Amino acid sequence: MNTHTTTNDNAPHKEKPPTGLIPIPTTTARALATGGGALTIISAFLAWTWTAAFPGDLTVYGYPGGLQWLVLITGALTTLLGLASYDIKGIRAITPGNADAALKYAALAAFGTAWYTILAISTHLGGLANLEPGGWITAIATLTALTGALALPYPRPRTYPVDPEDTSWEQFKHRTRNGMTVLKGAFAAETPPTPRKLNSYLEILIIITALATGLLVFTYGIGTEYDELFIGFLISVGLGFAALAKAGIVAQISVYTARHRNITLIGAFLAAAAFPFTQSDDQYATIGVYILIFATVALGLNIVVGLAGLLDLGYVAFLGVGAYAASMVSGSPSSPFDIHLPFWAAILVGAAASLIFGVLIGAPTLRLRGDYLAIVTLGFGEIFRLVAMNSDGASGPDITNGSNGISSIPNLKILGFDFGIEHSIAGFTIGRFANYFFLMLLITLVVVLVFRRSGDSRIGRAWVAIREDETAALAMGINGFRVKLIAFALGAALAGLAGTVQAHVTYTVTPEQYQFANTVPPNSAFLLAAVVLGGMGTISGPLVGAALLYLIPNKLAFLGDYQLFAFGLALALLMRFRPEGLIPNRRRQLEFHEAELAPGETPPPAVLSKTGA
Structure with a gap:
């Protein structure tokens, strides 16, 4: 049709124009x-x-x-x-x-x-x-x-705007040759000419x-x-x-x-790198580095939730595993191990520890689906926090120092560059948090590249197939358990990378930092909200969602007890009027707006091809 x-x-005009x-x-x-x-x-x-x-x-x-x-x-x-x-x-x-x-x-x-x-x-x-x-x-x-x-x-718009992560051919192949096509019904009047x-x-x-x-x-x-x-x-x-x-x-x-995808990616990170040079002190660079930590972990969660469709409510535990593992081998006096590894080794330890925990937790639980998997992952997150709380030498083995955590974590030093002191670059004074901002920006770039390459790979297509219909994917020969375990382990490893930097930025790692929900992100609830708010399955969506979810509560602290109420109300309104997220892909938009199609109407060919219809 x-x-x-x-x-x-x-x-x-056969129809009376709307007033x-x-x-x-x-x-x-x-x-x-x-x-x-x-x-x-x-x-x-x-x-x-x-x-x-x-x-x-x-x-x-x-x-x-x-x-x-x-x-x-x-x-x-x-x-x-x-x-x-x-x-x-x-x-x-x-x-x-x-x-x-x-x-x-x-x-x-x-x-x-x-x-x-x-x-x-x-x-x-x-x-x-x-x-x-x-x-x-x-x-x-x-x-x-x-x-x-x-x-x-x-007229009230009912459309599907350009997916910024599509190729230009995918964006416009449903148009006529001269670029002047107007779509009917739910796709009418809003899509601009090519x-x-x-x-x-x-x-x-x-x-x-x-x-x-x-x-x-x-x-x-x-x-x-x-x-x-x-x-x-x-x-x-x-x-x-x-x-x-x-x-x-x-x-x-x-x-x-x-x-110009590659140029856009490089330009985006150069623009982000310019941010510390716009600040005269570390007051707002502090917020910037925490936003990057939050955004990187959210992007890792997006592999699990956005690509593979696995609802993980305990994902912040992997951030904690990476932070604890790195802090224990970074020379902290409260660490039970008298080890002081260089940063490159500490970050590998943190990522490897999170990956191992991801495999150990995923292996027995990923045969579950839906709500059952969500409950099990929620339980894992709480188990991790309680184990860390009780591993103080009294209630359990002396590993994590209990509720006091691992404290006095030394500043990072890479090739003689001390991240804990100020440096002068081109006449600009770069403070401690600005130094960590640049380091976290490089790690974010690595995570973005991993997400992009894995999403475009064969395993990425298998994740999407599992997310859309696991039964159909299994019938087509996809090893569902192995594919989901890879997603779980990769997402955990990326969270561990961010955890190693978080441990050095905060100086102290405590169990209270890794709850399911509290007033200070990152936590599992805020991480999941960042993915859903920004747009599941995209690169830029979780980054934008994480930035908003960290910045807005921080700036709304003056509301006191009404802070979470205002924030929750804003989220509810957003999910009501834009459930697909701020930067969604075309497939998810179609899922949420199929009801707007007129009887017997079908989406444009570009949308159908994105959904596999």
């Missing part, structure tokens, strides 16, 4: 949205309050400060997308997707950030009377822009610009100086990214990254 047709602007939420003529609505965005830009240069007591000093005319910068950026995005909705030549070319849909999210980003700021000012200073005229103008401007955007006609192939150097320049922008956004977010600014940052970035996605810009960049 052919499910796509070629567009024809002169063809008669907006507010009954305003389309021309008027676009004018309101665009004009409101322009007025929002102007209002950011006005004073919003009379006193500098509110963080960010919003009392200055002619120069934005604090949250005003975020409103200025979202207002500029609203104006740009408003002009694009008029099909202005040049501007429309950079928004190949649905400009009206993108305009809604951009206007909502400006509205949400501005009105949150106004409410924060009123709460902090004691009432709306503390607003200057600039604050009122901002409120009116953003409300006007949002009203106009909501009045624009737009981007015109640019000069390779220009495409690489666009990739570099996107990576530099990502580094700038991450650096700004991690360095927010006060709570109100971070919440405004979340509102602006979340809705602003949604606007760029609806505009087709994200999908267009994904096409270029797919054409």
Whole structure:
């Protein structure tokens, strides 16, 4: 059944076009949205309050400060997308997707950030009377822009955007030769036309610009100086990214990254390596190194959960095994073994210990499936913690020093380079945590390469077959037990690699660090959430998910007892509206959105080929 047709602007419309939420003529609505965005830009240069007591000093005319910068950026995005909705030549070319849909999210980003700021000012200073005229103008401007955007006609999208980890052929082989195919039903109207192939150097320049922008956004977010600014940052970035996605810009960049995978990978790690040079001290480099540890372990778990489909609820135990094994042979005075191995030997010991435990635990348990396997792995995680807690010489053998753990772990030294002291590189002072950041970045690169190569290999295809239908895979001759054991052991070894660095970063390894769930990641619950949130089976998904899951709770610590409530609510909303994850592959999107297909409708050929249909 052919499910796509070629567009024809002169063809008669048989269906009545959908109307907006507010009954305003389309021309008027676009004018309101665009004009409101322009007025929002102007209002950011006005004073919003009379006193500098509110963080960010919003009392200055002619120069934005604090949250005003975020409103200025979202207002500029609203104006740009408003002009694009008029099909202005040049501007429309950079928004190949649905400009009206993108305009809604951009206007909502400006509205949400501005009105949150106004409410924060009123709460902090004691009432709306503390607003200057600039604050009122901002409120009116953003409300006007949002009203106009909501009045624009737009059908509810039901689509499957570009999979950034597909090849360019897989992304576009369901289109017509001229790149102007429009899909029906659940695939309609949202997929942008095939981007015109640019000069390779220009495409690489666009990739570099996107990576530099990502580094700038991450650096700004991690360095927010006060709570109100971070919440405004979340509102602006979340809705602003949604606007760029609806505009087709994200999908267009994904096409270029797919054409230049190796350059994108190298560029991404160079951008990450530049992060410590943007910091004046170790305050935020500390968060950076813990994010990398968390992300690396999540990527290892993604092999077990995302590729092989094995629900492991005790995965953090392998991180602990690697950390304990490395700390015992690194010269710690509280270690029961008088051994001080060099780092290369200690990291091999940690990875090997985790791999052995993975085999020992997996061999008797991987014949189970589903919930039964999840319960057994959860039990293993708790058993490891309790054994480490009781191996103190009183309740059991003197191996782990009980609840006191292995302490005073010395700093790493590689080829005379001491990771525990400051170093000067090209005029920049690099502190202790920045040193470990670079080391952990190299280990993350190794894990990414292992994941990528194994996922594309024969064993990787066997993992996917087991995940999709184990019974069918066994019937086709795949040795299910051996394939699952390899995934379990490989994932455990990768967690052990990260554990060796974690032991030296934290100086101390204790059993409390490796629980199923606590308020401080990494733990099994947060690791699993990072994989599901980011997108199972992808490389970039768990990395992004882990970064968000570590950074956001760290910055929301001011909420106190409500921190986990707010965090859990955000996760529930995300799983409700985007259950496939932030960066999913096409197969998982189809699994979650099959119900949106019209009766008798089939997905495009590219989607079918990804699912094996």
